[in-house]
Amino acid sequence: MKKIIIYFFSCIVLLLLASCDSERMEDINPHQPFVASLNILQPSLTFYGQSGELITTWVFEKGYTGAVLIGFDQVLLYGYQLQHADILQLSSGKKVKSIEVGLGITNGYYDEDTSQLFLTNGKTNELISYTENGQLKKKVKLRNYPMSMAASKDYLYVINYKDTVLSVVHKENLEVIDEWPVSTSSQGLYVSHEHQELWVGGHGIGNKPNKFVRVYNLSTGQLNREFTLPLMPIAFSKADEDIIVSSHGSNTIYRVTADGDILWQQDIGANPFAVAQFQDKLVVAGYDDHTLYFLDDGEIQKQVKTKEGPFQLLVRGDSH
């Protein structure tokens, strides 16, 4: 009997120690550039260096569904089913702040110009702004299920995913400046500063997969043109003068010019939900095959297995 009690006691102690440990992740060298993959099936962040080598893995107990870098040393983690969003410091691996955000957070966006954090809530249909320290600033009610966000100058562009409206919101006072018609299930935004255009991707309606990227005039909301980039283009990344588009429905990665001319296209990964430019490499995350692909000039240089369900890519360069 005594042995059992001792055994249980040590188990509890171990558990306590383990949970204390989970509060503190392995720290990341502040001078280390990385691309980090947020994996949602096995909640974790996996950090990789320039040549695709694994730096470290942060495994979470909470089911985070999204992450966003705040500056160089902090990462915000949120989840649709989580009451709190957490800010972790990369250089220490410690949680520095937990923000009560409520259930239904669909996306996070950090605006460097104003040092503001924006969160969208798919349950309350709100856009909420915070300071970079996590202090609540303002809230505004948008349309049904706000999610994808991009910023340009004073404005934040928010797609209402289950609606046919894109909301243009003033970054500081959160006033809704304009609303543009878009198709439902639109997802993925890219701001072309040079052309003053906004690229909008999407999944499609019903059983019809979307094939187009629609390009709108950034100031008027006028639909300028649409490119056919099948199937289901939803992720964008800037690569020099060109744009990388990931069409997850056909596992296709396109490199297109600002005019929409396809420079090359390649089937990469299985169900790639995220693409990112990391230094001179293009990184593609295959959600179904749990693999990150590192490409150079359209050639796969390296592929690494991550935890299950890589869903977002966070990139920290070495320019700081």
Next chain:
Amino acid sequence: MKKISSKLWLLMVLFLSATIIFMYIFTNFLYEQLYVEDTKSTMIETGEKLQTKYSGGKVSDQLIADIEQFAAMSNLEIFAVRNPRELSACVPFDIDYDALIGPDERKQLLLGNAVTKIGYEERFDRQIISVILPFTDQNRLEGILYIYYPLAKISELAKEEVILLITGAIMFLLVAGFFVYQGMRKILQPLDTLQHAVNQMTAGDYNVRVNVSVNDEIGHLSSAFNQMADAIQQDDEAQKSFLATVSHELRTPISYVKGYSEAIQKGIIDEAKRDEAIRLIAKEATRMERLTNELMQLARKEDSQAESYFDMLVFAETIRDAIRLVQQKANEKNIQFVQQLNEEIIVIGDEEKLKQVFINILENAIHYSTDHSSIRVESSIVESYAVLTITDYGIGIPPEDLPHVTERFYRVNKARSRSDGGSGLGLSIVEQIVKQHKGKLKIKSILGEGAAVSVMFPLMEEE
């Protein structure tokens, strides 16, 4: 529904019906299960063959057309899907669309596994059994092969057999019911006979007996009934003959009394003979009185021993008391008592009743002894009994009459009966009292030489 055979029959038929219904449901279940299993394996087999048509890369139009062509010739519903929307490719994002496969199935298919489902599918608005096989290439789910078969068709197939099954079941039930009924009748026939016999007996027919043909509980009951009927019949006959005897015994003195008293009344009898007639009337009246007294005594004794008062008695003393009481009668016939009594014997008993026993035996001995003879009275201990033996040297009892002398109103010499004044109840009373005392009565006799009557009572046990 009063007969036990009907109840048993109904019970059996109910059980049979329940069994048939259960078997029907069970068979149906098994049949469907087996058929479903068979269909499933056919579907998987077909699917795996079709899967080989896919050679990697995107699912081509040609492949879809090939599968459509095959499906046209198959009785299974088969189609290929490559639309990522249908394959839940967007699933981490909230989708407004009910895809053909769910996220869990997608996960299985990505691993290259087949997925089978049985149940209602909203897409087809019916119950189906379906098998989904993946077209995968480099971990990509390029498409799926969807094969399904409506479950209703399987049930319909089972339903065709239902009428045959139900008809068969009803036929079986009828035949089984008939045989069970016949069997029940056969088994319970003796019980029926028994019931009839009991009814007859209740109506007063004690001659009725039943045939014991089986050796089961009913057979035992039947033989018990027969024994009981024997006993009742004997008792009834004894009762009848007893009543006949009693009335006969009373009628004779009554007719004497009646005849003489009427004759006196009418003055038919002259003065000289009148005294003689009155003496006769008195004698007959005494006899009747004695008879009724003894009958009452006998009737009372049969009731119980409750009135007995048991006490420790000096055996010899009780015997002497009895002798004193009959001394007068003995003197009349000049009969001598030869006594040889053990003075140490002590018994437990009712003094008055024991005395009665001794008096009855002594009176009989006096009665049947010739004048100037003697009567031996001896007491002794034999084993654990106190024994009194009274021996006379009178006329004795014929051997054929010996077993019956204790029966009521039994007389050795019927012709002598009334004149000798005995009621024919004396030894009956003796036997009854001896039985009450757990004793024994033994009578030995040689015709013409006399008789020896022994009564044995248990000795008082010493503590």
